[in-house]
Amino acid sequence: MQNRLDEIFEQDKNPAKFAKSYSAYLAEILGKLDYEQIGKMIETVLDARERGAQIFFIGNGGSAATASHFANDISIGTRVSDKPFKAISLTDNVAVITAIGNDDGYEYIFTKQLQNFAKAGDVLVAISASGNSPNIIHTVNYARKEGLKVIGLTGFDGGKLRELSDIRIHVQTRKGEYGPVEDVHMFVDHLIGSYFNRAVKLS
Numbered sequence: 001m002q003n004r005l006d007e008i009f010e011q012d013k014n015p016a017k018f019a020k021s022y023s024a025y026l027a028e029i030l031g032k033l034d035y036e037q038i039g040k041m042i043e044t045v046l047d048a049r050e051r052g053a054q055i056f057f058i059g060n061g062g063s064a065a066t067a068s069h070f071a072n073d074i075s076i077g078t079r080v081s082d083k084p085f086k087a088i089s090l091t092d093n094v095a096v097i098t099a100i101g102n103d104d105g106y107e108y109i110f111t112k113q114l115q116n117f118a119k120a121g122d123v124l125v126a127i128s129a130s131g132n133s134p135n136i137i138h139t140v141n142y143a144r145k146e147g148l149k150v151i152g153l154t155g156f157d158g159g160k161l162r163e164l165s166d167i168r169i170h171v172q173t174r175k176g177e178y179g180p181v182e183d184v185h186m187f188v189d190h191l192i193g194s195y196f197n198r199a200v201k202l203s
Contacts, residue, residue: 003174026180030187032172040167041125041151042192045074046199048123049085056118056148057089058110058139059127062182064091066127066153066189073193080200090114110139120147128152129171129181131159140164153188155181 008021048055055074057067071089078085090113091097100109114124124143128136131154140150140161152158152165156175162168171184 003177005177005179022180026183029171029173029180029184033184033188034168034170037167037169038188038191041169041188042195044123044149044151044167045085045087045192046196048121049083051121052086053122054086054088054118055123055125056114057087057091057125057127058136059091060133060135062178063127063129063153063185064089066182066185067091067125069186070125070127070189073189074196077193078196078200083200085196088117107134107138109135111135111142114139114142114146114148118143118146118148122148123151124148125151125153126161126165127185128159128161129155129178130175131156131161136161137164153185155184 004025005022008025009018011021012018045055055071057071059065059067068089068091071087074085075087090110096113097109100112104112118124124140126136126140131152137160140152141164143150144164149167150165151167151169152161153169153171154162155171155173155177158168158170162170169188171181173180
């Protein structure tokens with residue numbers, strides 16, 4: 001089955017019209033999000049802040065960049081020091097990732113880091129368009145076993161990550177539509193960051 005972006009391109013290859021149709025498709029996807037699940041993610045991360053728990057972010061490729069961006073927006077972008085969000089992206093230390101990948105295998109690059117830092121009651125945010133990346137699933141299984149709450153941001157059909165997550169923020173698209181899925185994941189990041197920037201002033 002063709003993905004929607006191929007269909008949009010074939011309908012009209014004019015760049016401006018493609019851009020407009022892409023935007024319309026993105027708006028359609030946004031309208032189908034489960035905003036109750038986004039609300040639950042907000043409540044979970046705020047609760048972690050209250051308890052002094054850590055929030056870990058993981059992802060590969062574009063989702064690794066989203067993980068870094070998310071952790072930055074929550075931990076630094078909120079500008080709170082008295083009771084900070086302890087948000088950490090496990091995608092950022094190249095030396096650690098390559099050491100683990102070389103010594104133990106790529107599927108362990110996040111799990112090994114969690115073993116060093118995580119404790120029961122912490123939160124893991126796993127970001128994956130396919131929901132089936134072996135290193136993501138390996139880490140999620142470890143996190144569940146160790147008593148972490150798992151929030152999954154997925155796309156396509158959700159894959160295994162959608163099934164394993166306690167909170168599921170799913171972007172329903174055809175397989176291979178990485179751009180729209182990652183766009184919406186970043187929308188969720190900025191939505192949540194905007195909420196926190198205001199909510200923490202009241203706490």
